[in-house]
Amino acid sequence: MSELLKSLSPVWRWGIIALSTLLILFLPIPGNAAEPVERSFQIEASQFAYSPAILSVNPGDRVTIELLATDVVHGLSIDGYDLETTSDPGQTAHLTFVADHQGSFRFRCTVTCGNLHPFMIGKLQVGQNELLWRGALLAGLALFAAIWGARK
Amino acid sequence: MNKFQEIALKEMFSPNARETEISSQPAIPRRINLHQIPWIRPLLQSHWPQFLIRSLTLAGFAFTIFAGLFGSRVGSHNFAIIFVWIAWWTALKLAFIPLGGRSWCSVCPIPLPGEWLQQGGILEKSRRRFGLNLRWPKRLRGSWLQSGGFLVIGLFSAVTLTDARLTAWVLMALFGLAIILSLVFERRAFCSYVCPIGGFTGIYAKTAPVEVRVIDTAICAAHSEKTCYHNCPWGLYPVALRDSAQCGLCMECLRSCPSDNIAVNLRPFGTDLAAGNKGMRQSSRLDETFLALVMLGSALAFAAVLTGPWGSLKSAAFAIGSPAWLLYGFGLLVLNLVILPGAFALAVWSGQRWSGGKVQLRRAIANQAQILLPLGLFAWIAFTVSFAFPKMNYVFSVIFDPLGWGWNLFGTANSTWSPDVSAFSPGLQVALLLVGLFWSVSVAQRLALTNTGRTLRQILPLLAFCLAFSLAMLWLLVG
Numbered sequence: 001m002s003e004l005l006k007s008l009s010p011v012w013r014w015g016i017i018a019l020s021t022l023l024i025l026f027l028p029i030p031g032n033a034a035e036p037v038e039r040s041f042q043i044e045a046s047q048f049a050y051s052p053a054i055l056s057v058n059p060g061d062r063v064t065i066e067l068l069a070t071d072v073v074h075g076l077s078i079d080g081y082d083l084e085t086t087s088d089p090g091q092t093a094h095l096t097f098v099a100d101h102q103g104s105f106r107f108r109c110t111v112t113c114g115n116l117h118p119f120m121i122g123k124l125q126v127g128q129n130e131l132l133w134r135g136a137l138l139a140g141l142a143l144f145a146a147i148w149g150a151r152k
Numbered sequence: 153m154n155k156f157q158e159i160a161l162k163e164m165f166s167p168n169a170r171e172t173e174i175s176s177q178p179a180i181p182r183r184i185n186l187h188q189i190p191w192i193r194p195l196l197q198s199h200w201p202q203f204l205i206r207s208l209t210l211a212g213f214a215f216t217i218f219a220g221l222f223g224s225r226v227g228s229h230n231f232a233i234i235f236v237w238i239a240w241w242t243a244l245k246l247a248f249i250p251l252g253g254r255s256w257c258s259v260c261p262i263p264l265p266g267e268w269l270q271q272g273g274i275l276e277k278s279r280r281r282f283g284l285n286l287r288w289p290k291r292l293r294g295s296w297l298q299s300g301g302f303l304v305i306g307l308f309s310a311v312t313l314t315d316a317r318l319t320a321w322v323l324m325a326l327f328g329l330a331i332i333l334s335l336v337f338e339r340r341a342f343c344s345y346v347c348p349i350g351g352f353t354g355i356y357a358k359t360a361p362v363e364v365r366v367i368d369t370a371i372c373a374a375h376s377e378k379t380c381y382h383n384c385p386w387g388l389y390p391v392a393l394r395d396s397a398q399c400g401l402c403m404e405c406l407r408s409c410p411s412d413n414i415a416v417n418l419r420p421f422g423t424d425l426a427a428g429n430k431g432m433r434q435s436s437r438l439d440e441t442f443l444a445l446v447m448l449g450s451a452l453a454f455a456a457v458l459t460g461p462w463g464s465l466k467s468a469a470f471a472i473g474s475p476a477w478l479l480y481g482f483g484l485l486v487l488n489l490v491i492l493p494g495a496f497a498l499a500v501w502s503g504q505r506w507s508g509g510k511v512q513l514r515r516a517i518a519n520q521a522q523i524l525l526p527l528g529l530f531a532w533i534a535f536t537v538s539f540a541f542p543k544m545n546y547v548f549s550v551i552f553d554p555l556g557w558g559w560n561l562f563g564t565a566n567s568t569w570s571p572d573v574s575a576f577s578p579g580l581q582v583a584l585l586l587v588g589l590f591w592s593v594s595v596a597q598r599l600a601l602t603n604t605g606r607t608l609r610q611i612l613p614l615l616a617f618c619l620a621f622s623l624a625m626l627w628l629l630v631g
Binding site: 048049050051053079080103104106108112115116117118119120121122123129131132134136138139142143145146147150 | 226227228229310311314315457458459460461462463464466467470538542543546574575578579582585586589590591593594597608615618619622623626627630631
């Protein structure tokens with residue numbers, strides 16, 4: 001097998017690497033086929049953190065976020081979702097949406113709340129983070145490609 | 153000519169140095185000499201274009217300090233914070249370094265007043281010069297201080313990056329230090345040995361597609377005046393340049409060469425990496441290895457603190473002096489001073505053992521550090537995509553209300569437009585990390601081939617190191 005790999009011409013090698021890349025990028029990853037459910041999260045926002053900061057849901061879940069600012073005005077918007085809400089101190093703001101985009105998304109504070117405001121970030125995890133897994137596999141492939149593809 | 157200059161010239165003309173340069177010439181890949189292009193030539197030859205740009209950056213620098221001291225204390229409404237840490241820091245990592253190496257150093261305003269005092273004039277040297285012109289202490293040479301400076305930035309990053317007053321004081325401190333060092337030591341001691349940004353740009357300049365090099369070494373050998381060396385503010389002799397880490401692209405050598413023997417080359421990316429390494433004659437220093445590792449550790453730390461979802465980590469990094477901050481600082485230092493150097497040294501040692509390499513471990517560690525450069529550069533670029541792009545709207549708003557005093561020049565101060573990168577930035581970050589990893593592995597393979605001829609055995613532990621770092625960055629950025 002190793003002899004066969006060594007004997008392949010560069011065109012074949014790079015062809016195999018390109019094919020493997022496409023497979024990693026587009027081959028479906030078996031996921032959790034859970035039925036969509038209603039999920040509710042109560043998030044406390046204070047300088048400069050959300051609690052909880054990491055939310056995990058399944059694709060298709062109907063998600064309600066109750067945002068409660070505990071010190072100053074805070075907001076919440078989610079990357080990849082066109083959503084935004086703002087909470088005054090002590091007042092709960094609601095946000096409801098269907099988690100129809102799969103992957104890992106950052107949510108951020110939208111109201112200037114102090115020095116670290118630009119870095120007040122949380123994470124919404126919708127189903128499997130395919131990008132991370134595919135990225136890790138591609139990293140392995142990049143390593144292999146750099147060695148094997150460049151061999152003379 | 154003083155004693156140091158004599159020694160430096162002797163070193164530069166030592167048989168080994170010349171042999172390296174001359175023997176490496178046939179292997180030089182294709183290059184385009186920008187100095188030979190008619191419309192670029194006058195721009196490089198004249199002092200004026202560079203002087204005008206540096207005047208603008210100096211004015212911008214002074215205004216940044218003013219805005220930091222007297223503008224709004226809210227960082228996102230202050231020109232100092234947004235232009236230093238969002239606009240300039242992003243431009244440095246996405247454009248200046250990857251495309252121009254140390255090109256920022258050629259227009260940086262910080263060493264300007266010191267340089268004027270040193271040479272006794274603004275554009276030309278005069279007889280009346282200021283300063284003691286001492287040699288930089290031998291013990292402090294290399295990039296150790298720059299690495300330390302970068303670690304200090306990491307320790308105080310959460311505050312420095314968000315507090316306009318502190319940013320102004322840091323800039324003034326750098327400015328003052330640059331002037332003082334110019335008055336005490338010869339040439340650009342501050343840039344070469346102290347400036348943390350100089351260390352950052354210098355080490356990654358090796359990957360960039362720009363270089364200043366001599367065209368014909370024989371012409372230099374016959375030129376007894378060495379005007380290029382005497383006029384170089386960095387104290388470099390172009391014939392002895394083995395990579396682009398130290399050259400600040402100021403073009404003084406090019407302007408002073410009477411034989412038109414200096415080229416400003418466009419070259420393939422990464423030409424300095426694993427090039428001309430037979431017998432390990434290329435410069436390979438432990439201080440550069442340490443700097444490269446600090447850059448990796450800092451990229452991990454910045455990504456975790458500034459783009460991660462861990463509020464307690466941010467609070468710890470922000471609460472300077474508190475027990476939580478001490479714990480954060482301890483973790484940062486352990487990562488940079490123990491874990492990464494230890495893991496890298498172990499990887500090099502294992503590779504040496506496995507492949508039967510006979511190179512001294514210290515030298516092998518220094519030599520293999522080149523592998524870390526593409527990895528680190530692309531990690532920083534990937535981090536910048538998620539760090540800076542979502543905050544671009546601040547740039548537009550502070551242009552027209554730079555002090556955060558409620559001005560609304562041209563009605564754009566309340567601009568909320570920001571490039572929406574959320575759709576493609578995670579994929580782009582993965583792609584950038586993969587490019588860095590692929591490039592690093594290619595460098596590792598080339599290095600191993602030139603050094604021992606036994607590739608896989610020697611580099612396997614190093615590949616594991618690179619892969620582990622890439623996966624960690626991947627998890628921090630898109631996990």
